[in-house]
Amino acid sequence: MTIAIIKTKAEQQLAAAFERVAASLPGASWVPAMRKAAMGAFVGAGLPHRRIEAWKYTDLRAQLKEAYAPATGKGATLDEKALAAALGPNLAKLPCNRLVFVDGVFVADSSGPTPDLGTDFHFLSIADTLGDPDFDWMTHAFEQTGETKNDPLLALNAAFVTDGVTIRIVEGATLAHPVHLIFLSSSAAPAASNTRNLIRIEKGAHATILESHIAVSGLARQNNSVTALHVCAGAKVQHLKLVAEGAEATHLGTWTADIEADATYNAFQMTESVALARHQLFVTFKGEGAAFNFNAAVLGRGKSHIDTTMVIDHAVPKCTSRELLKCVLDGEARGVFQGRVIVRPGAQKSDGKQMAKALLLSSNAEFDSKPELEIYADDVVCGHGSTVAEIDEDEVFYLCARGIPKRDARALLIEAFAAEAIDAIAHDGIRQALQARLNAWLAAGV
Amino acid sequence: MLDIKNLRVKLEDEDKIILDGLTLKVPRGEVHAIMGPNGSGKSTLGYALAGRGGYEVTGGSVTWNGDDLLAMEVSERAAAGVFLAFQYPMEIPGVATLTFLRTAMNSLKKARGAKELTTPEFLKVVTAKAKDLGIDKDMLKRPVNVGFSGGEKKRMEILQMTLLEPTLCVLDETDSGLDIDALRVVADGVNKLRGKDRAILVITHYQRLLDYIVPDKVHVLSAGKIQRTGGPELAHELEKSGYAEFTGKAA
DSSP: OOOOOOOOHHHHHHHHHHHHHGGGSSOOTTHHHHHHHHHHHHHHHOSOOTTSGGGTTOOHHHHOOOOOOBOOOTTOOOOHHHHHHHHOHHHHTOOSEEEEEETTEEOGGGOOOOTTBTTTEEEEEHHHHTTOGGGTTHHHHTOOOGGGTTOHHHHHHHHHOOEEEEEEEOTTOBOSSOEEEEEEEOOSSOEEEEEEEEEEEOTTOEEEEEEEEEESTTOOEEEEEEEEEEEOTTOEEEEEEEEEOOTTEEEEEEEEEEEOTTOEEEEEEEEEOOSEEEEEEEEEEOSTTOEEEEEEEEEEOTTOEEEEEEEEEEOSSSOEEEEEEEEEEOTTOEEEEEEEEEEOTTOTTOEEEEEEEEEESSTTOEEEEEEEEEEOOSSOEEEEEEEEEOOOHHHHHHHHHTTOOHHHHHHHHHHHHHHHHHTTOOOHHHHHHHHHHHHHHHHTTO | OEEEEEEEEEETTSOOEEEEEEEEEEOTTOEEEEEOOTTSSHHHHHHHHHTOTTEEEEEEEEEETTEEGGGSOHHHHHHTTEEEEOSSOOOEEEEEHHHHHHHHHHHHHHHTTOOOOOHHHHHHHHHHHHHHTTOOHHHHHSEETTTOOHHHHHHHHHHHHHHHOOSEEEEESTTTTOOHHHHHHHHHHHHHHOOTTOEEEEEESSSHHHHHSOOSEEEEEETTEEEEEEOTHHHHHHHHHOSHHHHHHHO
């Protein structure tokens, strides 16, 4: 007996799109077979839905009504004015090593300056290197194992990936400027882009890497972005992401990180009112004494749905993980936090704490929080907490009684709430730029 | 002049009437004290003047220099010169005291048509006034009132009162929770603000504060009405005899 699986419209469109574009996607050698296998795995399972635990609150099968055609990005050029408008003045002026992608394709001519290139910092476009025998190590970067084994977003990304970047921060180097990866969506037609970044921070190196996922306003987009990070022993990296692709955009983002002994991985994400966002983080401790600190600011209004789901694998002893999510939800926005912490047998002295806090500005907003602790060792400190609150009217009264107009008083309190996550950013320029974006977001609607 | 006529206030969620026809005049340049037993409506009077939600005005009028206070939003009353020093100042996590002070000062300057302060101007004036009140710089960097002792919170209220340049000051039980040294500092701060254009209303349960801030008039509030008005000596009389006479009258 055979069981006919009914495919949704979006699933059918994705399968058809793959047939149509596979031959034109970059990469020779092992790459076409890898793409085909990844697509096969995706088609077999279909889009994830609410009966899969990790997708309990974000039913992609129901929410993704239609799959847009893959962006070709061919002959893409950069409109500097549109880019500056989308980034906001502070980020646009940030001194950095600038790498620009337009509609999923690296635009070498419009990238730069890259002041740290060559000594401390090396990069190559994925499209240029995929399948090149000199870069065979990349095959591993597309293998899905362990906690990512059945992940549909990684599979889709592997099947359709058009570009991205490999970055190497050289052993012992301290990068003078942050690396700013800018992913701009600009084509007028609804489109999907798939990019993947492979980043290696070598032993003892220090770097700040910012990803800005932005769009010329109001575009219907489905962007699937993956960044795989390897933080070598004693290295320290601050990895940040701004997602502001507009109210019509879907952002599917996955970060994976392997953290070696005594390394520190400081991650930050800020998401502004996209239609649908799913942020996934798969963090694995590979050596003792490593630390992972995650802070996120989620700003949702309208019908925004923003999901942050992470798996933190304390595979070895004596590692520390901290997560703080601050969610501001207005209108009918919905925020989701799922934090799974695994402490493997023998991973003694693991220390994991997570906190998810939501501020609901409307009675129609919703926040779902689901911590999961799986602890197989006995000498550990693990905890989690979650709160949902409204603006405190007594605090508003106090501020107003000192002459601050009500609208400003509310904005000040919301800003104070969200700023706790942003304050954790060590890089002054980026912290101030994201603070300015938060204020602009508040000014636009509260 | 503050002119309260026949003011009636009830709690929004309950039928309980708290102020029941309160009439009071405080001319500019004078300091008046409102004394009364617990539950007489002292704090409600302060909240009604400042415009706190949850208190419904069902009758009467309140004007300040001829302007109808009851028709104004809370922040507009502040711009018109009203300042309520809270009995229990709110803690506001995440908002640094300096940010709060600068936002409040500049909001008021803007509303009053004055030029906003630059950061150096602001820091200069805050640092000087804070020093007078024995408030150290670290306190100004901390979130508003978070982790402050009772005395620190009251000093912070007086600092705000000094910086925001109100013309009608209402001090709600400012003496509660203060030791004698803190009381003296706070009273000095208030006395410095006495002036011909400013009216000050001191709400208190005890006469003690009035030894330091000597009022021009004392009013006894009980059962939602002013029951008696007299000079500073009335406070001493109340300290001896208590409020029994007035609560008895109300019953």
